[in-house]
Amino acid sequence: MPPKADINKAGWEQSEFPILCETCLGDNPFIRMSKQEYGRSCGTCARPFTVFRWNPGAGMRFKTTVVCQTCAKVKNVCQTCLLDLEYGLPTQVRDMALGVVNDAPTSDINREYYAQNMEAKLQSGGGAGIKGAGPTRTQSAGKEMLKQLARTDPYYKRNRPNICSFFVKGECTRGDECPFRHEMPASDQKQNIQKSIQDRYHGRDDAVAQRIMTTHAESQGLKPPDDPTITSLFLPLVPATSTEDSIRASVVKSLSSVDPSEIKSIVHVPQSKCAFVNFKQRSVAEAAAYAWSHGLDVDGEQITVRWGRGRKKPAEAAAAAA
Template sequence: MPFNFTKFDPNKQGWEDAEFPIVCETCLGDNPYMRMTKETHGKECKICTRPFTVFRWMPGSGMRFKKTEICQTCAKMKNVCQTCVLDLEYGKCLPVQVRDAALDIKDSTPNLAINKQYQAQNMDGKFEAGQSMIDYGRADSAGRETLRKLARNAPYYRRNRAHICSFYLKGECTRGDECPYRHEVPDNELSNQNIKDRYQGNNDPVAAKLMTKGRGGSTNLTPPEDKNITTLFLTGVEEDVTEDDVRDYFYAFGEIKSVIMVHKSRCAFVNFASRSAAEAAADKASFDPVRIKDHLIRVAWGRPRPVGPKGETAKNKAAGTGTQAMGPPPPPGSEAAANIKYPSQDPTMQGAVQ
């Protein structure tokens, strides 16, 4: 019988033997009756290369199987999920690079495998003493605002979808709808990422995209060429945000003609009396995030829409006239809604709609 050196290895005492993984709500999935398999010392950690306990599960119907990728010691060092290696404190999918940039944290992960194992063994003792390696309180007000703005308020289960079919990308997949993988063209930039770069916060394309997105509180704030558009479109409007709250925030930029709230779609429209007032509000939103009742509101310019029948639309489009800011239908019970004639009410259109 061959001699088992691993059994008497003194470093084996520090190998992980956990009962449950450290995972985020997104990776865990929305299935309350999920079954999970456990394999003690099944793989080596992709960061410190020490063997650790591997958990594997199906997060939900139509999703792919998920498993733990790094050990719990490395996960505790960065306070990240063992599967997606994303931060556990802010939201459900915040990259380490974004968090460390806001908290001004420098990565101290060694490059050599032996040094990584030595660091992990030292950290085990600190974690047993209750020490935390990430101090979220050190962030300044700007950093906290950035993290708060980029953090998700709900799990993002689309991240658990099946991988993209490689045969489809080559044009060779013949399974069609029966293929268990996605038939999509990937984003080349976002597809070039790996566990180590995501963990260390280096060259993470997802983080770069989020940080570019988070420099301003809003998108699409370039003034449209149509000078008749004086409407700003707001998203992220919760139920407790009232019309008076929106008016109180935007009245300082100029006279407001009307404010239309659509709570069902979590959006609103602010119609200014002048183009200059709308541009002033948009410029302000480009640099300072709009926050009403502690809710982050995203701002964009209203889009033009054609007016009148299709024939008049083409004529007006050629002449460069006949556009106005797009808005929602009038609220039920209003005078504008009473003047709308539906096919069932118009005798000339009877039989046109089956």
């Protein structure tokens, strides 16, 4: 007679092998893993799950799974690095490029309940997780952008040991026996650059994603202007049939993660076939520039986006007139 199920473990997750990307798995084909059932709580849904720990290669640091398999399947990410399994990019970059909406709760309330519902849908073969929010043309352009940014080969350098904090302070006495790296961090490698698990998973203020999107936007001619007061984006050559309402609908649909109230105004100039999208905050304008670096779909046409120009100060305007 089978043993009775423990009611206290209802909803907890058991698994036989982790969901990992090739980089985190390592280059050793004979890898050995330790397995601990209910070893820790999931970093996103807080449910206990089966934890795996392994060494991805000689001279590398030990790695472990940090989220459960249900959460990994919902977002299609690695259980360890939380990067997308198809493109190897942060979820914030992927979701912004494809215009998808994440309906998973980001607060502690209902996280476990949501995860259990998603697990039931996955087991029954139903769809779960993020939902598309952009038209087909926009998603196709976003996929092309992701293909350009994707890393095609494993990046095993990411598995290296962490930098020795004692060496940075000049106090490490272990020398070659120290299991950590003895090198000075780069100027942009700060302790706070590694965000929490939930921020990486849900794509909120991810520093790595921010750098990727900034670099791509600059390569497309969308480098943020030095003037912080510029909060408008210029849409040249909009379709002749476009109206202010249709442009607003396209903007709101493409910025699914942005509150529509952040849009200050949309100015349509039919005679010049152009439009200006003005935002209330510079940060929102920059997020829109990142999302539209591959173009904005307006009434069936892909529109190239550019930053607007700042207004000249009265003194500068008087000097130019003179």
